[in-house]
Amino acid sequence: MLENFIPYSTQSINQDDEMAVIESLHSSHLTQGKYLIEFENTIAKFLQTQHAVCFNSATSALYVAFRIIKELVLEKETSLKKYGHLDALQKILYLKDRDNFHFAHNHKTISILTTPISFVATTNMMLENDITPIFGDICMDGNLKLEGLESLLRDDTVAICSVDYAGNSVDMEAFREFATKHNLLWISDSSHAFGGSFNGKKAGTLADIGIFSFHAVKSITTCEGGALVSENAFFAHIASLICSHGIVKKTLYNHDCITLGFNFRLNEIGARLGLSQLQRIESFLTKREEIARFYDKYFKDNPYFFTPKNHSSVISTRHLYPLLLDSSLTCKKEAIANELVQNHVGVQVHYKPIYNFSLYQPFNYPILRNAEDFYHAELSIPCHQNMTIGIAKKVADTILSVFEKYAKK
């Protein structure tokens, strides 16, 4: 048995991070200061994207992304007046010379194509904006399946929202093509994939809006935090307005409030910690990859579960290491998971298909075959930067022995 409990994921904080946090505490500003600006600029540079706006969580950033879509579609006229960027808005409304862009239509409702295999915040933030999620099925790597998605498009579908499951980027080129072909905006919930890439391009950055989380278990942390990134200055501008009360400053005290905003800001302590963590991200991702490759080899040809293979164009952040149980064992998964936890191996299931939650019952969503099978088969096991190969071996041995026991039962 392992001496200490090994969580499926956790943060890594070293002395540099500690010093960084203390430094920020002694700064003249604890909020709205230089570290936030520096963190946003550093994120944009790291991701090679034009704009990055930080938030107190990815959930807040998702809310804002969908709110932007809602305002542009349902409140087109008022948005034009409110934000006053007529040229920029026209460009978005008739995106990149696409003919008959959906936003040019007069919609009364909005729907967005998305995946049921995500953290519930992805679609909760659509509901908060009166947007209906339409769930497509998934591939066996846990990512939204583009094939067949066309048939789910409705007249009021204006966007697609993908999730980079486990840190494994969706095929960004295929999603870009799909979005362009169907005149959709593309939101990438890349909360698992900060630092990952597809064909050399950072995950989330081919989308119209990319969302990242800096929650403690994600690839880098600000304790709580998130970011919205975009190539589009207008999106970034509205995002920072909604993030901070919708206020624009004119002179020293003559401010104006031009849209309904919130206080979704990331504070200076979080921003400073994020800057320090960003210095360490390569070592985090390398370590996670090392653990994952060890598992890949160690579990090869075992009779109990499969380990999903990543696309060769993808560099995953390995946010999760998912096992997919053989169908003969899925009915024993709960007992197996409990026994692993008793043996100090932290496991979790990612995710119950969102349409199964009580909150989503009134929509009467159809059951999706792959999503259901995935949920029943999936078990995430420890994979993070605080592990050593020695610990990974102990975890792997514990897993194999527990599975062996239940396979015989």
Ligand SMILES: *Cc1c(COP(=O)(O)O)cnc(C)c1O
């Ligand atoms: C973690 C996560 C979120 C929410 O992130 P917070 O920063 O905790 O708000 C949203 N979507 C996905 C896919 C996530 O994994």
